[in-house]
Amino acid sequence: MDSINIKKLAEALNLSTSTISRAFRDNSDINAATKALILAKAKELNYQPNHYASNLREQKSKTIAVIVPELANNYFSQAIHGIERVARENGYHILIYVTDDDYQKEVTFIRHLHNGRADGIIMSVSGEANDHNYLNKFGAKRLPLVFFDRIYEDIDTPRVITNDYNSSFLATEHLIEQGCNRIAYLVVNKSLSIGKTRMQGYLDALAKHHVPFDENLIVDCSNSYEENSVIIKEALTKLKPDGVFTSVERLAFATYYACYDLNINIPKDLKVISFSSLEIAPLLNPSLTTITQPATEIGEEAAKLLFTILGDHADKNLSNEVVLTSKMIKRNSTMNG
Amino acid sequence: MDSINIKKLAEALNLSTSTISRAFRDNSDINAATKALILAKAKELNYQPNHYASNLREQKSKTIAVIVPELANNYFSQAIHGIERVARENGYHILIYVTDDDYQKEVTFIRHLHNGRADGIIMSVSGEANDHNYLNKFGAKRLPLVFFDRIYEDIDTPRVITNDYNSSFLATEHLIEQGCNRIAYLVVNKSLSIGKTRMQGYLDALAKHHVPFDENLIVDCSNSYEENSVIIKEALTKLKPDGVFTSVERLAFATYYACYDLNINIPKDLKVISFSSLEIAPLLNPSLTTITQPATEIGEEAAKLLFTILGDHADKNLSNEVVLTSKMIKRNSTMNG
DNA sequence: TTGTATGCGTTATCAA
DNA sequence: TTGATAACGCATACAA
Numbered sequence: 001m002d003s004i005n006i007k008k009l010a011e012a013l014n015l016s017t018s019t020i021s022r023a024f025r026d027n028s029d030i031n032a033a034t035k036a037l038i039l040a041k042a043k044e045l046n047y048q049p050n051h052y053a054s055n056l057r058e059q060k061s062k063t064i065a066v067i068v069p070e071l072a073n074n075y076f077s078q079a080i081h082g083i084e085r086v087a088r089e090n091g092y093h094i095l096i097y098v099t100d101d102d103y104q105k106e107v108t109f110i111r112h113l114h115n116g117r118a119d120g121i122i123m124s125v126s127g128e129a130n131d132h133n134y135l136n137k138f139g140a141k142r143l144p145l146v147f148f149d150r151i152y153e154d155i156d157t158p159r160v161i162t163n164d165y166n167s168s169f170l171a172t173e174h175l176i177e178q179g180c181n182r183i184a185y186l187v188v189n190k191s192l193s194i195g196k197t198r199m200q201g202y203l204d205a206l207a208k209h210h211v212p213f214d215e216n217l218i219v220d221c222s223n224s225y226e227e228n229s230v231i232i233k234e235a236l237t238k239l240k241p242d243g244v245f246t247s248v249e250r251l252a253f254a255t256y257y258a259c260y261d262l263n264i265n266i267p268k269d270l271k272v273i274s275f276s277s278l279e280i281a282p283l284l285n286p287s288l289t290t291i292t293q294p295a296t297e298i299g300e301e302a303a304k305l306l307f308t309i310l311g312d313h314a315d316k317n318l319s320n321e322v323v324l325t326s327k328m329i330k331r332n333s334t335m336n337g
Numbered sequence: 338m339d340s341i342n343i344k345k346l347a348e349a350l351n352l353s354t355s356t357i358s359r360a361f362r363d364n365s366d367i368n369a370a371t372k373a374l375i376l377a378k379a380k381e382l383n384y385q386p387n388h389y390a391s392n393l394r395e396q397k398s399k400t401i402a403v404i405v406p407e408l409a410n411n412y413f414s415q416a417i418h419g420i421e422r423v424a425r426e427n428g429y430h431i432l433i434y435v436t437d438d439d440y441q442k443e444v445t446f447i448r449h450l451h452n453g454r455a456d457g458i459i460m461s462v463s464g465e466a467n468d469h470n471y472l473n474k475f476g477a478k479r480l481p482l483v484f485f486d487r488i489y490e491d492i493d494t495p496r497v498i499t500n501d502y503n504s505s506f507l508a509t510e511h512l513i514e515q516g517c518n519r520i521a522y523l524v525v526n527k528s529l530s531i532g533k534t535r536m537q538g539y540l541d542a543l544a545k546h547h548v549p550f551d552e553n554l555i556v557d558c559s560n561s562y563e564e565n566s567v568i569i570k571e572a573l574t575k576l577k578p579d580g581v582f583t584s585v586e587r588l589a590f591a592t593y594y595a596c597y598d599l600n601i602n603i604p605k606d607l608k609v610i611s612f613s614s615l616e617i618a619p620l621l622n623p624s625l626t627t628i629t630q631p632a633t634e635i636g637e638e639a640a641k642l643l644f645t646i647l648g649d650h651a652d653k654n655l656s657n658e659v660v661l662t663s664k665m666i667k668r669n670s671t672m673n674g
Numbered sequence: 675t676t677g678t679a680t681g682c683g684t685t686a687t688c689a690a
Numbered sequence: 691t692t693g694a695t696a697a698c699g700c701a702t703a704c705a706a
Contacts, residue, residue, distance in 0.1 A: 016677045048452035053699035056389040071418040081408040096433045115385035256620050283593050285622030353693045390683030393698050
């Protein structure tokens with residue numbers, strides 16, 4: 001192996017390894033001149049302190065892991081971008097893990113991360129329907145963890161969420177004001193906390209406006225594009241809703257496709273509103289009314305929260321929950337005439 | 338520190354650390370019974386071999402770095418997803434770095450990755466316009482590197498690309514066949530190899546069909562949304578093209594917005610075709626004719642290529658270039674009447 | 675301000 | 691089949 005290391009650099013300069021080491025650590029006492037000398041020679045020889053040796057020695061990795069259910073989703077891409085930015089500014093690196101909404105993968109990822117590879121975890125969860133008590137099994141050794149968007153309510157850890165209840169309430173109210181009284185609510189997994197919160201806003205808005213609630217109008221969809229196509233088409237033809245509120249953007253897309261196929265006119269026959277971070281919602285046919293979550297900001301806040309925890313050694317009374325505000329943007333998919 | 342390590346586990350079982358270590362390595366000779374015993378106890382105590390110690394010892398990290406210009410882009414999200422999948426299957430982890438199209442960041446990332454943190458790099462480049470000779474400065478120590486999509490032609494390293502020249506040729510020909518003879522070509526950076534290749538297809542198609550080439554119709558755009566809006570509106574009004582071919586999807590979106598503002602009807606007044614991996618292109622108004630790259634597959638191939646290199650110790654004659662095929666999907670944005 | 679010596683947690687070599 | 695020991699590359703306590 002002809003690769004450079006601290007010892008060779010030390011020999012080349014006729015110095016000891018500790019002096020070399022000090023040149024790369026900001027706090028240590030070292031003569032400015034020797035430091036400059038060392039850094040120059042290091043550059044020449046392309047030397048960098050070995051990351052794994054440093055981390056083994058210092059017992060931390062300057063790395064955080066990000067676990068998301070999916071990547072082909074504007075929301076998560078933007079959130080990751082936000083996390084990446086803040087991490088970079090703090091000198092941290094990020095590892096990405098995609099669960100594909102598979103609970104088992106989530107458990108495996110988390111388990112394996114507890115081997116020193118990461119100093120902390122930022123996660124949007126996948127397994128609400130399953131036992132998430134596994135997170136409590138690490139005892140005091142559990143890595144600092146921050147949830148964003150999709151959370152486990154019974155796990156006590158900081159989280160960044162949006163005002164979903166309120167947004168759902170307003171979205172439903174908007175549909176009612178536009179004249180809808182048979183509003184279908186499309187959800188991927190009713191038992192997900194995010195699904196439940198969003199559904200409650202829907203229910204309460206119906207109640208407030210004395211719109212009768214029909215349980216059949218809660219349509220439970222899947223993660224499969226093909227299955228959803230069937231489910232939604234059947235719902236549209238059998239239930240004849242005049243409004244659709246979808247809890248995630250891909251269900252809105254599926255609704256659009258279904259309407260194209262079934263010759264249902266949006267917004268004339270059916271009004272559609274959706275949670276979505278799609279930047280080109282105005283370009284859809286028709287332009288889609290959205291509840292837009294501040295995805296990038298959510299990622300940034302989650303990262304900041306994690307760094308606060310990682311930095312703090314005493315202050316444990318940091319705010320445990322950050323709630324950001326989504327914005328409803330009315331477009332043609334819910335307009336009249 | 339109450340955390341578990343190999344020594345404590347050894348003590349707990351009255352065994353030596355070497356035996357413990359062997360239980361976790363598949364190749365070593367070890368009594369099946371003791372191995373089972375060790376693994377059971379390890380699970381009980383939540384022990385996992387420390388990643389950094391292992392890596393320091395073995396001089397490899399089982400980690401690859403992925404560097405992309407941006408994340409809020411369907412193409413790169415899908416590509417990363419593909420990379421992630423293959424990496425996972427091979428027991429590798431992935432680090433994500435976003436350059437925001439900043440050459441300096443790219444250089445910094447690459448430099449810092451040469452400290453053992455990653456075993457290899459998969460990158461779509463950002464700095465074609467700059468000096469990319471920095472990649473040759475590492476000598477024999479340069480990490481295995483695979484390019485995808487946006488490449489440096491003068492750097493000798495494996496790459497995964499698509500048949501861009503051909504796609505551009507066909508796209509331009511399609512517009513000509515639809516009756517266009519003033520076809521604008523919108524590009525982000527003319528000097529990027531990907532921009533050049535794609536442009537050549539455009540030029541050759543014009544030539545083949547004896548459509549006069551007007552240099553002004555090559556419109557050089559930027560990375561700023563606002564700037565592009567101005568540039569494109571001016572191009573549409575001054576140059577009066579009857580067709581637009583955009584080299585990246587966000588320029589197609591910008592064109593749509595501009596046309597909405599200027600009351601230009603697509604496809605009647607202006608036909609639009611674009612490179613794009615947008616899955617909801619059919620939902621746009623009007624649905625967008627695209628040249629769709631197999632983004633996920635590109636990511637997968639890039640990862641496979643890298644793993645071939647990482648695995649190979651002798652066979653250096655592996656194919657240095659993988660070319661995948663894009664597909665043109667005709668939709669309403671280029672249809673007549 | 676610099677050098678010496680030790681240990682971080684693991685794996686490989688060698689001996690038992 | 692198992693154990694003792696050295697080494698991976700670095701950072702710190704302590705000595706000089």
